[in-house]
Amino acid sequence: xxxxxxxxxxxxxxxxxxxxxxxxxxxxxxxxxxxxGYLDLVRPLFPDKxxxxxxxxxxxxxxxxxxxxxxxxxxxxxxxxxxxxxxxxAAPLLELAGETPEADIQVIPGVxxxxxxxxxxxxxxxxxxxxxxxxDLLTPWEVIVRRLRSAVLGDFxxxxxxxxxxKRRDHLRRACNILxxxxxxxxxxxxxxxxxxxxxxxxxxxxxxELRSFPADMFTTVFVGSSATRRLGERLLTPRGYRT
Amino acid sequence: xxxxxxxxxxxxxxxxxxxxxxxxxxxxxxxxxxxxGYLDLVRPLFPDKxxxxxxxxxxxxxxxxxxxxxxxxxxxxxxxxxxxxxxxxAAPLLELAGETPEADIQVIPGVxxxxxxxxxxxxxxxxxxxxxxxxDLLTPWEVIVRRLRSAVLGDFxxxxxxxxxxKRRDHLRRACNILxxxxxxxxxxxxxxxxxxxxxxxxxxxxxxELRSFPADMFTTVFVGSSATRRLGERLLTPRGYRT
Numbered sequence: 001x002x003x004x005x006x007x008x009x010x011x012x013x014x015x016x017x018x019x020x021x022x023x024x025x026x027x028x029x030x031x032x033x034x035x036x037g038y039l040d041l042v043r044p045l046f047p048d049k050x051x052x053x054x055x056x057x058x059x060x061x062x063x064x065x066x067x068x069x070x071x072x073x074x075x076x077x078x079x080x081x082x083x084x085x086x087x088x089x090a091a092p093l094l095e096l097a098g099e100t101p102e103a104d105i106q107v108i109p110g111v112x113x114x115x116x117x118x119x120x121x122x123x124x125x126x127x128x129x130x131x132x133x134x135x136d137l138l139t140p141w142e143v144i145v146r147r148l149r150s151a152v153l154g155d156f157x158x159x160x161x162x163x164x165x166x167k168r169r170d171h172l173r174r175a176c177n178i179l180x181x182x183x184x185x186x187x188x189x190x191x192x193x194x195x196x197x198x199x200x201x202x203x204x205x206x207x208x209x210e211l212r213s214f215p216a217d218m219f220t221t222v223f224v225g226s227s228a229t230r231r232l233g234e235r236l237l238t239p240r241g242y243r244t
Numbered sequence: 245x246x247x248x249x250x251x252x253x254x255x256x257x258x259x260x261x262x263x264x265x266x267x268x269x270x271x272x273x274x275x276x277x278x279x280x281g282y283l284d285l286v287r288p289l290f291p292d293k294x295x296x297x298x299x300x301x302x303x304x305x306x307x308x309x310x311x312x313x314x315x316x317x318x319x320x321x322x323x324x325x326x327x328x329x330x331x332x333x334a335a336p337l338l339e340l341a342g343e344t345p346e347a348d349i350q351v352i353p354g355v356x357x358x359x360x361x362x363x364x365x366x367x368x369x370x371x372x373x374x375x376x377x378x379x380d381l382l383t384p385w386e387v388i389v390r391r392l393r394s395a396v397l398g399d400f401x402x403x404x405x406x407x408x409x410x411k412r413r414d415h416l417r418r419a420c421n422i423l424x425x426x427x428x429x430x431x432x433x434x435x436x437x438x439x440x441x442x443x444x445x446x447x448x449x450x451x452x453x454e455l456r457s458f459p460a461d462m463f464t465t466v467f468v469g470s471s472a473t474r475r476l477g478e479r480l481l482t483p484r485g486y487r488t
Contacts, residue, residue, distance in 0.1 A: 009359075016264035019255060019355060023264075083355075083369075085362045087484060091370030094481045107363035111263060111327075111353045115253075118329045119351035125327075126335030127383070128391055130374045130400060138485035139371070147372055147398040154394025155387070156374060237338045240331060241382035 003070030005103045006077045007084035007093060009110020010038060012197030015045055017111055025108045029077035033066055034089075038079050063093045070103035083112035087133055087161060114159040117193035117221040120203040122235030124191060124223045128156055129238075134171040135162035145178055152182035157238050158224040163216040172222065176212040179224060184208060189231040191223040192216060205234055247314030249347045250321040251328035251337060253354020254282060256441030259289055261355055269352045273321035277310055278333075282323050307337045314347035327356035331377055331405060358403040361437035361465040364447040366479030368435060368467045372400055373482075378415040379406035389422055396426035401482050402468040407460040416466065420456040423468060428452060433475040435467040436460060449478055 006025040011017025018026075026032065026042060029049070033039075036053040043051070052069075054062045066076045080088040090107045097105060118125045130151045136144060151158050158179070163172040180186060186209035193203040194217070206214065208224060216222060229238045250269040255261025262270075270276065270286055273293070277283075280297040287295070296313075298306045310320045324332040334351045341349060362369045374395045380388060395402050402423070407416040424430060430453035437447040438461070450458065452468060460466060473482040 011263060016268065019263050020260035020267075024260065083359050083363075085359065085367045085369050086373075087370070088367075090363075090367035091481045091483050094366050094476060094479060095483055099477050107366065109355045109359040109363040111355055112359060115327050115329065115353040115356060115359075119327075119334075119353040122338050122351065123329045123332075123334035125329050125375075126331070128374065128376045129330075130372065130395075130398075131369075132372045143399070147400065150394045150398025150400070151374075153397065154374075154391040156391065156394070232338060233343045235338060237335045239335050239339055 001073035003073045003103050004075040005066050005070050005093065005105045006075070007088070007090045007105070007107045008077050008079050009083040009088065009108060009112070010041055010079055010081055011111040012082065012113065012116040013041060014197045015042065017116070017197050019110065022108050022110055026077050028075060030074045031069055031076045032079060033062055033076055034079035038081050042079060059089060059092050060096070063089065063096045066093065067097060067103060080110070083110045084108065086112045086131065113161065113196055113221040116196045117159070117203070118223065120193045120196065121191040121205065121223060122232065122237050124157055124225060124229060124236040124238055125159065126238040127226065127228065127240050129159060130156040131159045131161065133161040134175055135165070135168070148175055148178045149182045152179055152184050155226045157226045157229060160222040160224065162218065163220055163222045165218045172214065172216045173212050176208060179208065184224065189225040189229050189236050191236050192220050194220045196221065205231055205236055245317035247317045247347050248319040249310050249314050249337065249349045250319070251332070251334045251349070251351045252321050252323050253327040253332065253352060253356070254285055254323055254325055255355040256326065256357065256360040257285060258441045259286065261360070261441050263354065266352050266354055270321050272319060274318045275313055275320045276323060277306055277320055278323035282325050286323060303333060303336050304340070307333065307340045310337065311341060311347060324354070327354045328352065330356045330375065357405065357440055357465040360440045361403070361447070362467065364437045364440065365435040365449065365467060366476065366481050368401055368469060368473060368480040368482055369403065370482040371470065371472065371484050373403060374400040375403045375405065377405040378419055379409070379412070392419055392422045393426045396423055396428050399470045401470045401473060404466040404468065406462065407464055407466045409462045416458065416460045417456050420452060423452065428468065433469040433473050433480050435480050436464050438464045440465065449475055449480055
């Protein structure tokens with residue numbers, strides 16, 4: 001019997017960020033798998049479910065375990081923070097499963113940090129935007145630089161994931177410098193959101209120049225405005241142009 | 245007494261796409277407002293709530309009504325399809341409300357079509373991506389062209405909103421031509437998703453060359469792969485590079 005793998009985006013953190021479909025998928029699963037920090041978010045909802053976890057960066061191992069369990073006919077939910085498809089487990093799982101997967105694979109979308117962070121800040125993503133990860137663990141830094149420069153050329157709002165980690169403390173500053181060199185104005189309204197939907201949730205608005213020295217961590221999502229983005233008190237908005 | 249305006253993203257359509265927070269916000273509201281087609285999605289959940297609606301493109305009128313109700317001390321939920329911040333009501337409402345709004349305004353994020361469409365197609369947004377609307381109702385076409393070209397330069401995956409309407413039947417073809425001229429390969433894997441989370445939901449995978457003549461409508465979301473995007477049967481995936 002063919003098993004099932006459900007790739008479930010949990011949203012920002014708190015179980016109130018789950019969609020109805022995501023909750024149903026978790027209920028339906030025999031086994032819940034994922035990074036321990038994410039599993040902890042849903043364990044209280046399903047204390048009796050079987051679980052398996054792997055440490056951060058154990059993505060491929062996690063996918064292989066899920067595929068092996070599905071090959072036994074079981075229904076496995078692989079949980080991801082935010083959305084399962086945006087820098088999540090959906091791509092590596094589908095890649096490993098190949099063109100004719102031996103499991104029924106379904107992706108259940110969730111609210112990714114670009115959306116939950118933007119909501120805390122107002123409406124920075126009110127018009128066209130780019131999402132760029134500053135992690136160079138799996139992407140050459142030159143590719144990231146090219147994307148940042150292109151985003152400025154296109155006057156996109158930018159949402160930056162993984163702005164920093166223990167090993168990459170200066171990535172956000174380097175990214176800001178590239179954006180400034182490419183012509184984005186130092187006074188461009190920017191924002192950050194941290195621990196979205198979790199304990200210690202916080203957010204703030206600042207200029208691109210100020211963002212250069214902002215102490216982002218791996219739980220921070222950063223927003224850089226386009227030429228149309230405006231600051232309204234402690235909020236950001238990028239109009240679609242209703243007034244023009 | 246200061247009232248409250250809750251900008252609520254409903255997700256793709258069906259009430260199972262609502263997050264817990266969105267559902268709580270709708271419960272909490274005295275009045276539900278929005279475009280009729282979106283209100284219809286939640287009316288069955290709250291048949292006794294007061295509602296107000298305006299036709300498509302009545303966004304500013306809707307915002308003014310919400311602000312007027314909040315000025316009376318009421319709690320208003322303005323509902324949006326997908327996410328309230330992505331081409332939604334959050335930006336015009338915040339703009340109208342100004343720097344010191346007379347209402348407590350909160351944005352409740354939802355699953356936007358980029359995420360729900362991507363989930364149907366596998367994992368096209370597994371790496372950096374841009375979201376671009378092809379509607380030139382409020383944006384000059386030259387700005388759209390510049391964004392499409394920049395997205396190619398940055399080798400971004402593209403998610404296209406509003407690929408067509410009754411008055412803009414050829415926008416998707418024109419956008420494809422621009423992407424091809426800018427250097428994106430004709431065989432680039434692309435995809436589309438239609439009526440996501442609603443009756444008639446459908447999706448498909450095709451090449452950029454084929455996308456030129458795809459009959460998109462206003463309920464379609466389109467995905468154009470980057471140079472790394474691959475087709476796996478009827479699915480798309482953009483790897484983060486776990487194997488490289």
